[in-house]
Amino acid sequence: MTATIKDVAKKAGVGLGTVSRVLNNHPSVSEETKKKVLDAIKELEYNPNAIARSLKIKTTNSIGVMIPDxxxxxxxxxxxxIEDVANKYKYNIMLLNTDLKREKEKQALIMLKEKKADGILFISNTIDYKLKKEFQSINIPxxxxxxxxxxDEFYSVTIDNENAAFQAANxxxxxxxxxxxxxxxxxxDPNAGVPRINGxxxxLIENNINVDEGNIFYGDYKFKSGYENMLKILKLKKKPTAIFAASDTMAVGAASCAMQMGYRIPDDFxxxxxxxxxxxxxxxxxxTTIKQPRYEMGAKGMEKLLKIIRGDTVEKSTELEFQLIKRSSCKFRGD
Structure with missing residues (x-):
């Protein structure tokens, strides 16, 4: 005869709710009680049906992760x-590439609602009015x-982009x-665009250096835009001696272009x-780069989401520390 959750509860001497919390790795259960329940599960060879359990407790133990690329x-x-924390708490990840396209983001949100995801982690893209409304309409953390x-209507994990850019330029x-x-x-872009430009x-301003709008070249954080904008820089009559790129990929594109054209990094730029x-x-x-704590961002974001799902009190916005990593692409200019 197949064991039921009631059999497990009776064997362990606990209530049905306690068995359910153990099965879903809820932190409110003591280690002693958890051991009793797990021992009973093992002894009775209890194999809970995941779908039936999700219907019973109204959770699927699944998290949607919306990522640009x-x-x-x-x-x-x-x-x-994200995955390391999810695995620790027995959650599954549904990864969705959105390509920074609003229609794909909208379809992803609809799908996650249909799949009854317990929560969503949304990475990188700008949050505009329409996206806010779509977030609110699905009623998922x-x-x-x-x-x-x-x-700051939504919970977030970020760095101080303006200060990081200030440190880079300084x-x-x-x-x-x-x-x-x-x-x-x-x-x-109010996320990584405007704050980094402002930094x-x-x-420049704090060091009494004139801000020349003609020295700011806009792109999309990718290699090609770094490469193509470097071609524009090389055509300037008065070339800059240094370049701050808002992404490593653009910086590599710019450096590759310069070296292909016979310039040296960091001697010329x-x-x-x-x-x-x-x-x-x-x-x-x-x-040389500003290092974002990307692993920690994912881990902290997942931990925050799980606390929200459990109904715990959580701070709205979390800002993590960044690092200026000094390497050999920059050198002192003596003149």
């Missing part, structure tokens, strides 16, 4: 942090990672550079990137 060097470490909405100034170009993201400008992806370390010369 898993092939990008920035996102895998975030996803790894959501945590934003590496992005936040302008009014480092170049400390090395003696006064003509510094910026390879920026999208001009209207760059703030560093000092270059600093942003993100701290693996490529920045193994590129030659190794790239």
């Amino acid at each position: 898993i092939s990008s060097g920035f996102y895998p470490e975030i996803v790894r942090g 959501i945590v934003l990672i590496a992005t936040k909405d302008d009014n 480092y170049l100034i400390e090395l003696g550079h006064k003509n510094i170009a910026m390879l920026a993201g999208k001009k209207e 760059y400008k703030k560093a 000092s270059i600093i990137g942003f993100d701290g992806i693996e490529l920045s370390e193994y590129f030659y010369p190794p790239l």
Whole structure:
């Protein structure tokens, strides 16, 4: 005869709710009680039906992870942090690539609602009014990672992008550079675009250096935009001596272009990137960068989401520390 959850509860001397909490790895159960229930499950060879259990307790133990592009060097470490915490608490991950397209994001949200996901982790893209409304309409807990909405209506895990960009540009100034170009993201991007541009400008202003809008080149954080914008820089009559790129991938694109055209890094141009992806370390010369704590972002985001699902009190916005990693793509300029 097949054992039931009632048999397990009776054997362990606990209530049905306690067995359910143990099966779903709820932290409120003591280790002693948990051991009694697990021993009873083992002895009775109880095999709970996942679908039946999810209907009973109204949870699927599944989390939707909406990501712009898993092939990008920035996102895998975030996803790894999410997965490690999810595995610890016996949650499954549904990974959805959205390609930064609103229609794909909308379809992903509809699918996650149909699949009865317990929560959603939304990574990187800008949160506009329409997306906010769609988030609110599905009535599923959501945590934003590496992005936040302008009014802090949603829970988030980020870094201080403006301060990080300030530190990057200020480092170049400390090395003696006064003509510094910026390879920026999208001009209207309130997430990584505007704050990083503002940080760059703030560093110039605080060091009494004129902000030249013609030294800001907009792109999409990818290699091609870094490469193509470097071609524009090389045509300038008065070329900058240093370049701050809003992503490592753009920085590598710019450096590759410069070297193909016969320039040397860092002798002709000092270059600093942003993100701290693996490529920045193994590129030659190794790239100075602002390192985002991507694994921690994923782990903290997942932990925050699980607390929300459990009904715990959680701080709305979490800002993690970044690091300025100094490597050989930047050098002191003595003149």
